[in-house]
Amino acid sequence: MTGLRYVYAVCRPFRTPLQAQLTGVTGAPAALLHHHGLVAVVSTVPEADFCEEALKAHLEDLDWLAATARAHQGVVDALTTVTTPLPLRLATVFRDDSALRMMIEAREDDFRRLLDRLDGRVEWGVKVYLEPEPAEDEPAAAARPVSGRDYLRSRRERSHAQEERWQRAERFAHSLHGRLAERAEDVRLHRPQNSAISGTTGQNVLNAAYLVPRAHSEEFVELVDRTKDEAPGIRVELTGPWAAYSFSGEASGEQDEAATGAETGAETGAKTGVESGAESGKGPGEGR
Structure with missing residues (x-):
């Protein structure tokens, strides 16, 4: 079976060995490809599953997407313990090592610039949710509205109360974001998650990522913890600390949306994004 080169991340050479028997997508072992003073972390995947047409079909399969995202993140997580990786998009594949080396040469300056910027830094994710209102018991017959006017007034009161709760949540999220942004070197605001897709309870008010020096992460976490009972x-x-997915220049809003349904608790799909095969009709790895 023909294989393609699947790339998880690019980093600088490192001395500490990766975890023994580290495997990635489809259970293939992770390997290192050195080129021009950079390292691509790769494995071999079957072309039948990762060619352009196959990927289009797989991206409609949330189980496949979630399993692939978990394996992808597992390799990036292992890298994060030994170096600063620059994660690439989920399902970034190349025809062979030669095509991969050409990509590294074409993007070498960008890779070095991003690795310099991300060195010693990690990503923390913070989400704020407005919890669902407690379920109310069905009112007794005597307490139910006895007229259309009473019914409409009750509806207006409930709607007004809900609007006040939402505004309070927005004010809290805005205040929290401001405090966290002061402790971060960079910030990314992602679109709120759809609870029907993610399966998370409550309405997502804030969905943000913060780039924080690893040495200051404890202070950042303590600040978040202190706010949890404020409202x-x-x-x-x-969530975190992660490799700096949101700050690598690899993810986009469209990819985030495509992968939201594959979240695994570690937010894998949303962080890595999805690269759906080749661009503009090119084969896997060609011109990318």
Whole structure:
């Protein structure tokens, strides 16, 4: 079976060995390809699953997407323990090592610039949710509205209360974001998640990523923890530390949307993005 070169990340050479028997997508072992003073972390994947047409079909399969995203992130996580990786998009493939080397040469300056910027830094994700209102018992017959006017007034009151709760959540999220941004070197605001797709309860008010020096991560985490009980009915979730997916220049809004349904608790799909085969009719790895 013909194989393609799947690329997880690009980094600088490092001395600490990767985890023994580290495997990636489709269970293939991860390997290192050195070129021009950079390292591409790769594995071999079957062309039958990662050619352009196959990827188009696979991207409609959330189970496949989630499994691939978990394997992709597993390799990047392992890299993060030994170096600063520059993660590439999910399903970035090349025809062979020669095509991969050509890509490294074409993007060498960008890779070095980004690696310099990300060195010693990690990404933290923060989400703010407006929790669902507690379910109310069905009112007793005597307490139910007895006229259309009473019914409409009750509806208006509930709508007004919900609007006030949402505005309070937005004010809290804005304030929290401002405090966190002061502790971060860079910020990315992602689109709020659709709870029907992600399966998460509550309405997502803030979905942000923060680039933080690793040495200052403890202070950042403590700041988030102190805010979790500030506003009843509002939930704050912190994830990380991650490789700097949101700051690598590899992810885009469209890819984030495509991968949202594949989230695995580690937010894998949303962070890596998805590269759906070749661009403009080119074969895998050609001209990318």
